Each structure stands twice: as structure tokens, then as C-alpha cells.
Amino acid sequence: AQTVTQSQPEMSVQEAETVTLSCTYDTSESDYYLFWYKQPPSRQMILVIRQEAYKQQNATENRFSVNFQKAAKSFSLKISDSQLGDAAMYFCAYRSAYGYGGSQGNLIFGKGTKLSVKP
Amino acid sequence: DGGITQSPKYLFRKEGQNVTLSCEQNLNHDAMYWYRQDPGQGLRLIYYSQIVNDFQKGDIAEGYSVSREKKESFPLTVTSAQKNPTAFYLCASSQGWLEQFFGPGTRLTVL
Numbered sequence: 146a147q148t149v150t151q152s153q154p155e156m157s158v159q160e161a162e163t164v165t166l167s168c169t170y171d172t173s174e175s176d177y178y179l180f181w182y183k184q185p186p187s188r189q190m191i192l193v194i195r196q197e198a199y200k201q202q203n204a205t206e207n208r209f210s211v212n213f214q215k216a217a218k219s220f221s222l223k224i225s226d227s228q229l230g231d232a233a234m235y236f237c238a239y240r241s242a243y244g245y246g247g248s249q250g251n252l253i254f255g256k257g258t259k260l261s262v263k264p
Numbered sequence: 265d266g267g268i269t270q271s272p273k274y275l276f277r278k279e280g281q282n283v284t285l286s287c288e289q290n291l292n293h294d295a296m297y298w299y300r301q302d303p304g305q306g307l308r309l310i311y312y313s314q315i316v317n318d319f320q321k322g323d324i325a326e327g328y329s330v331s332r333e334k335k336e337s338f339p340l341t342v343t344s345a346q347k348n349p350t351a352f353y354l355c356a357s358s359q360g361w362l363e364q365f366f367g368p369g370t371r372l373t374v375l
Contacts, residue, residue: 188368190356236306251297251312251322252307256304257306
């Protein structure tokens with residue numbers, strides 16, 4: 146079974162600085178999807194970024210980028226020019242590309258990293 | 265605007281009562297999901313449904329039930345058999361292999 150591990154329960158960053166959140170996963174599959182979700186104090190889950198395992202190029206969305214290391218099974222999120230609104234829980238999630246229609250297609254979440262942004 | 269709505273935002277239940285959480289989506293997504301979130305935990309899957317009139321148990325289905333009579337609706341009932349129902353409940357939907365979109369959640373508290 147696949148697992149997702151976020152080893153940093155809490156992180157802190159100064160406004161305008163850069164921070165990197167770590168995520169590792171365990172799988173025997175070769176094709177899958179990885180996601181970072183943000184959960185602000187409102188508790189609404191918001192998709193930050195998505196990475197397809199078959200793509201070597203790291204995904205980027207404005208100030209958010211990932212470092213996807215497939216061989217190392219690592220998927221870190223870098224937030225540049227941190228803003229106060231970035232303060233939230235961040236969840237890493239894995240989804241198999243096989244078996245859609247069964248349980249293999251479901252998201253598997255890490256336990257999250259709480260990010261604080263200091264003004 | 266397309267999206268997912270959950271109601272109520274806050275729900276209080278007495279011991280021994282069944283309660284139903286509502287989840288509606290107008291995104292025309294085939295798949296819908298229910299998650300439970302506890303402090304210090306990630307999201308755990310309760311039930312999911314890939315198509316109308318079909319649903320499967322997730323990792324923590326005991327004490328919960330669902331129905332999927334319409335594409336846009338996926339209500340979750342928390343039964344009296346659920347021993348520790350106080351939690352935050354999130355509903356989500358997806359289409360194919362795309363990412364899941366989440367509703368705003370319902371906070372359930374047992375009195």
C-alpha cells in the first residue's frame with residue numbers, strides 16, 4: 146500500500162522569504178499523481194499544485210514550485226516570496242494512475258505541515 | 265459559480281442520534297468522496313462513489329452510511345454506531361484523473 150510522509154509538523158518563515166516543505170512517499174507504481182493542498186484557517190482545502198509522475202519537468206504555479214525527485218520518492222513544495230496569506234496547513238497527497246474506478250484511484254494524504262508566516 | 269456546498273457548517277448531535285451531512289456539487293463530476301479530519305491527522309476516507317447508485321467503503325466506514333441517488337448529491341449519515349464522531353467532515357468531487365475539489369466542510373460535535 147502507498148504511504149505519504151510529511152516529516153515537518155510545523156514550519157515557520159519570515160514574510161518575503163522562501164520556505165520548502167518536505168514530502169516523501171512510498172509506492173511500487175511507476176505512474177501516479179502528486180498534489181499539494183493548502184488548508185487555511187477557514188479549513189477550505191485548496192489545490193496548490195499538481196505533478197504527473199511521467200513528467201520530468203517540475204510543476205510551477207506562480208510563487209509555488211515543486212522539486213520532484215522520482216527515484217528518491219520525494220516531492221517538496223517551495224514557496225517563494227512568502228506572504229501572510231500563505232499561513233496554513235499544507236497537505237501532500239498521492240494518487241495512483243492505475244485502477245480508476247476502484248480504491249487505487251483515491252487520494253492518500255500525509256498528516257500535514259503547519260506553516261506560519263512572520264511579518 | 266460551480267462548486268461544492270456542504271451543510272450545515274456546524275452540527276451538534278446528542279448521544280444515540282443519527283445525523284445527516286449534506287454535500288451537493290454542480291461541477292458535473294462523476295466521483296464524490298467523504299473524508300474525516302481529526303487534529304494532527306491527515307484526511308481519512310470514509311466512503312466514495314464513482315457513479316450514481318454505486319458507492320464503496322473507504323478506510324474508516326464503520327458507523328457511517330451514504331447514498332448516491334443523484335449525480336450532484338452525496339449525503340453522509342453518521343449513525344449512533346460511530347463511537348467517536350466529533351470531527352471535521354469534508355466532501356470532495358472529481359472527474360476522471362483530475363484533482364479533487366473540496367467543499368467548505370462540516371464541524372460535527374457530540375454533546
